[in-house]
Amino acid sequence: xxxxxxxxxxxxxxxxxxxxxxxxxxxxxxxxxxxxxxxxxxxxxxxxxxxxxxxxxxxxxxxxxxxxxxxxxxxxxxxxxxxxxxxxxxxxxxxxxxxxxxxxxxxxxxxxxxxxxxxxxxxxxxxxxxxxxxxxxxxxxxxxxxxxxxxxxxxxxxxxxxxxxxxxxxxxxxxxxxxxxxxxxxxxxxxxxxxxxxxxxxxxxxxxxxxxxxxxxxxxxxxxxxxxxxxxxxxxxxxxxxxxxxxxxxxxxxxxxxxxxxxxxxxxxxxxxxxxxxxxxxxxxxxxxxxxxxxxxxxxxxxxxxxxxxxxxxxxxxxxxxxxxxxxxxxxxxxxxxxxxxxxxxxxxxxxxxxxxxxxxxxxxxxxxxxxxxxxxxxxxxxxxxxxxxxxxxxxxxxxxxxxxxxx
Amino acid sequence: xxxxxxxxxxxxxxxxxxxxxxxxxxxxxxxxxxxxxxxxxxxxxxxxxxxxxxxxxxxxxxxxxxxxxxxxxxxxxxxxxxxxxxxxxxxxxxxxxxxxxxxxxxxxxxxxxxxxxxxxxxxxxxxxxxxxxxxxxxxxxxxxxxxxxxxxxxxxxxxxxxxxxxxxxxxxxxxxxxxxxxxxxxxxxxxxxxxx
Numbered sequence: 001x002x003x004x005x006x007x008x009x010x011x012x013x014x015x016x017x018x019x020x021x022x023x024x025x026x027x028x029x030x031x032x033x034x035x036x037x038x039x040x041x042x043x044x045x046x047x048x049x050x051x052x053x054x055x056x057x058x059x060x061x062x063x064x065x066x067x068x069x070x071x072x073x074x075x076x077x078x079x080x081x082x083x084x085x086x087x088x089x090x091x092x093x094x095x096x097x098x099x100x101x102x103x104x105x106x107x108x109x110x111x112x113x114x115x116x117x118x119x120x121x122x123x124x125x126x127x128x129x130x131x132x133x134x135x136x137x138x139x140x141x142x143x144x145x146x147x148x149x150x151x152x153x154x155x156x157x158x159x160x161x162x163x164x165x166x167x168x169x170x171x172x173x174x175x176x177x178x179x180x181x182x183x184x185x186x187x188x189x190x191x192x193x194x195x196x197x198x199x200x201x202x203x204x205x206x207x208x209x210x211x212x213x214x215x216x217x218x219x220x221x222x223x224x225x226x227x228x229x230x231x232x233x234x235x236x237x238x239x240x241x242x243x244x245x246x247x248x249x250x251x252x253x254x255x256x257x258x259x260x261x262x263x264x265x266x267x268x269x270x271x272x273x274x275x276x277x278x279x280x281x282x283x284x285x286x287x288x289x290x291x292x293x294x295x296x297x298x299x300x301x302x303x304x305x306x307x308x309x310x311x312x313x314x315x316x317x318x319x320x321x322x323x324x325x326x327x328x329x330x331x332x333x334x335x336x337x338x339x340x341x342x343x344x345x346x347x348x349x350x351x352x353x354x355x356x357x358x359x360x361x362x363x364x365x366x367x368x369x370x371x372x373x374x375x376x377x378x379x380x381x382x383x384x385x386x387x388x389x390x391x392x393x394x395x396x397x398x399x400x401x402x403x404x405x406x407x408x
Numbered sequence: 409x410x411x412x413x414x415x416x417x418x419x420x421x422x423x424x425x426x427x428x429x430x431x432x433x434x435x436x437x438x439x440x441x442x443x444x445x446x447x448x449x450x451x452x453x454x455x456x457x458x459x460x461x462x463x464x465x466x467x468x469x470x471x472x473x474x475x476x477x478x479x480x481x482x483x484x485x486x487x488x489x490x491x492x493x494x495x496x497x498x499x500x501x502x503x504x505x506x507x508x509x510x511x512x513x514x515x516x517x518x519x520x521x522x523x524x525x526x527x528x529x530x531x532x533x534x535x536x537x538x539x540x541x542x543x544x545x546x547x548x549x550x551x552x553x554x555x556x557x558x559x560x561x562x563x564x565x566x567x568x569x570x571x572x573x574x575x576x577x578x579x580x581x582x583x584x585x586x587x588x589x590x591x592x593x594x595x596x597x598x599x600x601x602x603x604x
Binding site for chain 1: 428441442469476501502504570
């Protein structure tokens with residue numbers, strides 16, 4: 001019989017089970033992981049350094065490109081920090097538009113995650129279903145912002161586009177579809193015997209460790225931490241709403257802090273986001289959506305600004321934070337980006353310890369890691385069996401063309 | 409940790425009383441958004457560098473703090489100091505009651521040392537390692553990392569990417585990804601559904 005010596009199993013940075021580049025090193029005895037180490041930072045782009053040679057309006061575009069999923073998260077956190085320093089008052093209607101987009105982002109992000117989680121479990125039918133369902137949220141985002149990713153809707157002092165009355169009907173239709181589907185999604189994810197047996201009791205993160213590691217978002221809430229910026233730290237339109245943080249108890253179960261609980265929290269947060277968007281649409285105040293339309297005036301105000309501030313947003317993965325310091329010059333003197341995953345990745349060694357090798361993909365995916373994104377797109381014409389790679393310049397031109405078409 | 413929820417002024421006063429003359433400045437920043445204009449509150453406290461650990465301990469007595477991250481920047485090639493911010497929040501989980509508490513301090517570049525907070529908050533290690541890699545700050549008491557977390561493993565010693573001094577990354581490590589040899593004679597992209 002073979003001796004069960006510890007073996008090192010390297011996973012990544014490029015690996016079929018990982019969607020993004022990260023290196024994970026597992027020490028295993030037999031099938032059991034006895035310790036884990038990880039190395040992120042495989043695709044560091046120096047984005048903070050790039051920002052220090054740009055003005056705040058240019059940086060908003062840059063923040064949009066930090067993550068391909070959190071299109072509004074980083075730009076909202078950054079804009080809020082600059083608005084505090086420059087003492088810019090965001091119109092109330094813009095706060096509501098920001099909240100609606102942020103919640104649509106949460107829906108699409110959680111559904112994207114749900115698909116990935118199902119795929120990691122080998123349940124690809126559910127993966128396809130989750131991603132098909134996600135398309136409706138993407139369509140709604142495109143309807144509102146004009147883009148499916150990199151929405152670019154946030155501007156310093158508000159948002160670039162209003163949500164018109166005509167759009168309300170389409171958005172509500174999308175939300176109603178989700179309400180109909182929610183029960184099905186809940187049943188498929190939470191009552192499936194395979195998912196339960198694979199996820200219950202795996203990837204355990206205790207309440208004490210979740211607090212000591214300052215984890216955020218669904219990862220923290222699944223371990224019983226009640227922190228949710230939307231509830232605790234009123235900003236945008238969230239202060240006007242009556243919200244409660246979603247815990248695993250939402251499904252009637254006790255808090256275990258396992259992979260299954262992280263699924264419960266995310267599934268129920270989709271339903272919560274639907275309610276938030278409905279409340280926002282019903283109560284949107286009238287008025288402008290931008291503090292100042294002329295970019296030159298925004299820039300002039302920012303150039304006079306001096307001080308430091310922190311902008312935060314409860315992203316789909318948890319607290320996103322931007323620290324900005326300005327000193328009456330074009331560019332900020334300091335810009336620190338703290339993405340949500342930054343606060344969650346470092347619990348991997350904890351939750352992987354003691355796991356079985358086969359559960360590694362779903363445990364790694366259960367914190368919803370977001371590591372990097374790409375800057376090109378490939379379009380495949382299935383009928384003609386042709387693939388075309390669009391470059392940055394071509395995409396920029398197409399974007400301009402579309403904006404002009406939509407303005408007509 | 410007490411169950412009583414203190415006002416921001418009381419939090420600032422308690423920290424000032426506990427840290428004494430190590431507190432150089434306090435500022436409470438309020439911001440109100442949405443229709444109801446409910447305030448969110450940030451408490452900024454400038455401290456001496458030797459008071460970091462005591463400040464975190466005192467914060468722990470008020471409420472179990474959440475450490476978002478440690479931020480920091482080089483004040484310039486001509487300045488002898490780095491500026492560091494410990495970004496905490498307290499009263500997480502209290503409805504509309506959370507405050508940010510940000511401790512700022514100046515740290516001399518020629519003696520860039522700070523104590524670790526891992527004895528209070530285990531999770532501080534990740535962000536402390538980041539400060540070591542980017543700004544060259546030695547964190548006393550922090551267990552050494554087996555490898556770099558954020559920078560390439562072969563990144564040169566004594567070069568810190570966010571320092572504004574003379575030291576540069578060697579040219580051999582710079583990858584101009586934008587200059588990836590894209591064809592220059594490519595025809596313009598078809599627009600409006602034209603054939604390629």
